[in-house]
Amino acid sequence: MLAALIIVFREVFEAGLIIGIVLAVTQSVPHRQRWIAGGVLAGVVGACLVAAFAGVLSQLFEGMGQELFNAAILSVAVIMLTWHNVWMARHGKEMAGELRAVGQAVADGSRSLWALAVVVGVAVLREGSEVALFLYGVAASDGGSATSLFTGGLLGLALGGAVCLFTYVGLLRIPPRALFATTTMLITLLAAGMAAQAVAYLARANWFTALDVVVWDSGWLLSEDSLLGRTLHTLIGYTDQPTEMQLVIYAIVVLVTIALMRLVGSQPPRPAVAAG
């Protein structure tokens, strides 16, 4: 039971952190629960589909289907996170300055929510498909241990929910004024870390092996498999053996996000539509 708990918890941990951050980011946006719940639900359905067709997926692209699929959905998440940051740089000020009609702000808010719902969906999809495969394997194997393993799995899932809650509550303790800057930075590093992970998947698939020399090994200091290592891996993309290309891509995502936010944020706001 403990083994099952650990396996499931390890998988849902990352998704829990990401959902917690998204909840904090969208704290003041109306109807956010609907969007986030939708993202989770879509992620769960997607995870079950991926698990059901895991064999087929694996065989695609000369056996590299899984790696390329992971790289692709990570890239989608990176784009969505970056887009959210840039969007907030442009519209956050306007919304705060009440330059726009409330109705428009709500509509825009949900447009940004759409991107974050995709991010939540991707997080659940990635981690969830392994949980689904593991639990299916447990359920399929006969013997009295199945119930105990299943209970362990459910407890692991509940712990993942707790991680989500702690992240959310923790972030909300930050004063509102500092919260925006904090979450912007968190989301930028989250995106950069995901991009570096996507690079690792492409390297494993032999699709993108340039600069694949490991730059350092800090496993002795902080193993990627420890709880802190895993937390930092999710939050800022910590890897104990990063390759040159991973570092390059990481830096590019951070710099591009900063440049886009500056560029978009410095433009004068569009005049609000005079509609009564």
Add this chain to the structure above:
Amino acid sequence: MTCTRRNLFLAAAGAVAMLSFSPAQAQQATEVQLTYSGSQFQPGEVRAPADKPVVIRIRNLDGKAMEFESKSLRVEKVVAARSEGVVNVRALKPGRYEFFDDFNEKARGALVVQ
């Protein structure tokens, strides 16, 4: 100045693109076969030469999925029930690289690189 920089950047990007999609690497790779059945790896130890990329082919004969994982090889791969998984590993230094089934950590094995 800006123009030169841009040209430099383009040249670098081109070089990177050429490097990354060279098929030569795949040809020199050593292939290693593993079978997973009854929640065990067969054989429990496989060998490969050093300084050459390795392709590990895992056939999962069991009725449930397994996850081939190795910390030292930096590899994680889910292999669905009754199917085959392929794992690419970069050229390795001589040594013993352990792997296991992440869904059942009692199943262990090692790749010995010489």
